[in-house]
Amino acid sequence: MGRSVAIMGTGQTQHGKRFDVSYPELVKEAVQRALADAGLSPEDIDGVVAGTMPSMMEGVALNHLYLADAMQVVGKPLLKTETCGSTGMSVAHTAFYWVASGMADVVLAVGYEKMYEGDSQATMTTVADPWIQRSFVAGAPGIFAMQSNMWIDRYHIPEDRLREAAAVISQRNHDDAFDNPFAHIKVRVSLDEIMNARIITYPIRRWDVCPNSDGACAVIFMSESRAQQMGRPAAWIKGVGYRGDESYLGDSDKVRWNTAIDAAKEVYQQAGIINPRRELDVAEVYNPFTFMEMLLYECFGFCDFGEAYDLVLQGTFSRGGDLPCDPSGGVLCTNPIGATGLIRVAEAAMQVTGKAGTHQIDGARLALAHAMGGVSQFNGLMILGSDR
Amino acid sequence: MAKEYRTLHTTVDLPYELAFGATLTRFFDGLSEEKILGTRCPKCGRVLVPARSFCPRCFIDLDQWVEVGQMGTVETWSLVSYRYFGMAKTPPYITALIRLDGADVSLTHLVGGIDLSSLEMVRTHLSIGTRVKAVWAKEKPGSIFDIEYFVPVEADSH
């Protein structure tokens, strides 16, 4: 199906509170690093895909206009892909389809956000329709808390063990972030501190939640023929899947969550994956909340429904376990939303090309990257491999 | 009579705090000191105003600072007379592109200090090619309005 496509370079900014740079300068930092990583100059790029969260996040509308120079898209075609929280993944998908179509050979994908400049929770509240849901959904935590509680109830998950499993996930991500030079939040927290932290929206506590970050990510997609001329390690795209459901939260089952289940089926089928926990070497799951991470393991078939908390406690998804998840420290430690999904793709590409440095999973050859968005609506995935 | 359906009147009003970054901070610091600063690209040689941290064309970092002239030439202009919600300036006002002496790009700013009551009056002072000069505001907190506007310099034209 179509032409093979490879990722040949990635670039991330130092994520965090970046009042040292303006928005264009932040974006430029990621673009320069991706070009350097791939050994390319701006002239080598055929087209650019950009994406971000809603304009109100930073108060600049249609911000590709403002950021055109920073993305080096002057004189070139641009696509602007936006799908809320899954934007970064959808940007990667756009770059993939663009190259796979034969309409370009080298496409630069850029995701960015400068969340310290606006009020992200207030912005995200406006994602919900103004008539019905907006008054009730208390930003993202409110929605994900509702979803988590449904899941806990459905599978009779024991509260104390789940709280412990969530703490393990939180501590693991925070510890892993120390091995990721780009990560934003770098703090050591004890299991005890995490488990007894203040409640934000039950069952979500202080350390179960992702931060707001300033950051950008750039990834270079290349056609098979061009990639092979480069003589560098390539991350080949083995599967691309995406699904969405209704804007009204109550319309679909968000526990046996079809957009996550079906999008995963789509990528596994393309990549020929039958047993994801055994076949995948590493997964970058979009985990803005610890509980959602476990729910997603189950939807992605890493384990059965209601089983994730137990496996987490056994270390199945930690480094050294069956399927290490989010060795980058994940969304829990770095979350410039428009870039976040693309960072998952970049991290997966770094893993299968052996470029992940101190958070490298030894011998990783097959990786999953994921992002979600909307009013708990969208799930997008990508499978990357060392072999074409 | 047809049923009238309801509509919802709503505005979205959100607070922001935006980072200038080092380069624009220095540019606006310059305005506070009544200096208009640009940066020169060592590759294409252009002097860019306002100062940039990187050349949009050559895509290299810029750190060669240049003070450009406070006089320039009007490249085009418009007398703005309409109003809309959330408008930054109260009309009437004149928006113009001004090529400052020593710069290779044009600065967007206002032309003022002339009678704006009619287009005819404006035209007696202003056309493409008119020489203008920066008029500094009394208060200079480091914003684009540290330059209040540019005023036509009748005697010194060309």
Next chain:
Amino acid sequence: MGDRVGIVAVAESTPAIAKENLMDAVYWVTKELLDKVGVEREEVGTIVTAASDVFHSGISCANSYYWEASGGFLKNASRQDADSLFAFLYACMRILSGHFETAMVVALTKGSENPENDTVTSLYADPFYHRPLGINETTAAALQMRQYMEHYGISLEQCAMVTVKNLGNALYNPYAHVRKRVTVDEVLRSQPIADPLTAMQCAPKSDGVVAVLLAREDKAKKLTDNPVWFRGYSSAMDTSTLGDRDLLNGMLSQVARRAYAMAGIVDPSTEVDVAEISEPYAFQELLWCEQLGLCPEGGGGRLLDSGITGLHGRLPVNPSGGVLATNAYVARGLYRIAEAYWQLTKRAGEHQVDKTVHTALAHSTHGFAGQSHTVVILGD
């Protein structure tokens, strides 16, 4: 690019949607499109929509709201911001990648629910420099217009005549928003906006939903007897700082050259049969015609005077009435595709041009003084 992509069907809303809920309006047009072809939603391979949160009735992440209305339930779908020709191109890419046989493109803006266009376009500007100065699409266009008139000797009357022509064409287009016979004098005497622009030289704020069904060549031929083919495209962005740009020599000339080369067009002034050109400001139709190579540089005024670009001229431009008649901001690129499709399939009704149409051009633009330009070439 091995396969070809064909347009199978098109559906458009009428101004009557102003009183309807945005989600309903999207659903009705999407449903009408599928019904026209007799295709069930389940059979559609993928969907790419176009909408921008700032033009989306105060609802952020536009497509999470209308996802199901555009047929997206459990689909692999996506969205383009800003310009619906981006969505058209992305849908073509998804088909040409070999992953999907069919793709639906849905574009929408419900202008009647939004703030004024320039309240929004002023937010395109960087917050430190251009925005406090009151720069928006209209003031930027005024700066461009003054240079254009002065440099090439284009008259105010020639600019106003674009409005007269396009609103006149819209009289015959039931999908158009502003449909009326006006005179040059009325246009020039309308409310001063940003000199030299007057109100009637600026596009209105319109409601619109457009849906287009695309299919891979073999599938397109099964679904319709007269598909319209995607033959070429190009697109480019200009630099963001207004003062860094040459407002009279932006990106459109090179965009046009690349699109023509891809479509095998050597002389656009004779080979393009009809052109739908986004002209949010009247003079821009003249300037864009020049840069699209439909007339010599500086010849936009004379091209219009000659009547060639009229509804029954040799090279009709904006037979739909253009953006001056209907400005559903993000949807306007797909409006151009829709009109090109009607003309190529001889279904334009009262505004069908007086000639055989084999090749049509669709153009869209957004940003200050044409910072982004996209051209698509379609053929029968």
